[in-house]
Amino acid sequence: MPVKQNALVIGRQPLVEALQSGKAIDKILLQKNASGEVISSIRKLSRDHNVPIQLVPVEKLNGLTRANHQGVVAFVARVQYMDLQQVIDHVVSEGASPLFLMLDGVTDVRNIGAIARSAVCCGAQAIIIPDKGVGALNEEAMKSSAGALEQIHICRVNSLLKAVDTLHLNGIKVFTSEMRAEENVFELPFTDPCCIIMGDEGKGVQPHLAKAADHFFKIPMAASFDSFNVSVATGIILYEAMKHRMGK
Structure with a gap:
């Protein structure tokens, strides 16, 4: 079943902002070997908010969206x-x-x-x-x-x-x-x-x-x-x- 784009948070900075604002996230898909200061922030925020991170190949992310995901895609939770x-x-x-x-x-x-x-x-x-x-x-x-x-x-x-x-x-x-x-x-x-x-x-x-x-x-x-x-x-x-x- 295709995932609705409004059910996803796509990209590094949008995810940081979503987590900082308290937006409910089910899980984060992170491209294997992704690195950088923003990735470190995402990892810390995910721990603070009990959001699981799953390491995946880039093909998995490409299959979810055609947008520039920067190695990060998250699923928006339906519940708070x-x-x-x-x-x-x-x-x-x-x-x-x-x-x-x-x-x-x-x-x-x-x-x-x-x-x-x-x-x-x-x-x-x-x-x-x-x-x-x-x-x-x-x-x-x-x-x-x-x-x-x-x-x-x-x-x-x-x-x-x-x-x-x-x-x-x-x-x-x-x-x-x-x-x-x-x-x-x-x-x-x-x-x-x-x-x-x-x-x-x-x-x-x-x-x-x-x-x-x-x-x-x-x-x-x-x-x-x-x-x-x-x-x-x-x-x-x-x-x-x-x-x-x-x-x-």
Whole structure:
């Protein structure tokens, strides 16, 4: 699918200005071996704003635009990324109990869109994603979410494990699924401030991340099949959370 030119920032100085102004950027494609003072500034700004950089051959950039890209092309984000602590403070200040999602390795943008849709419908306030290893929040993700991605806080972090630490410091419990867990999803203390980690369907949640969780749970199934699709599983979990909270 061709990329709309207004969805790109093309050239070195335009990208510096975009980053300095706080414009949301999904990722930066940087030509291999690109160098110079402005490139150094781009690298620093990308670190400051948690924007991932991908090194690519010039042919990749030429395939995206015919303009003079100077070895740099960036994708404009469709959503405004938020700081996790600021979102926690905002949710708590409104008198709500945090119900967050964390996506670990979920790369299919249609799944991300469907997850966002369920999150908004069930009252979750935020989705936490890593700056690398997750599907881009692009046009297809937006379409799959039916606009939900624009109605929920999206927090992009450079370390999911550090994000878990931030959650714990704010009294937010972390739940993750485990096929061999003894606790069922409907037994979780969803009325407490909590964050649910959803992992890649193949690999699941990374072990070091799962180890930091407060509760391990399973979704009981009637048949001994493989597992639910990640967006379906997320919908089930969030609906249970909503039932608990409505009951309270």
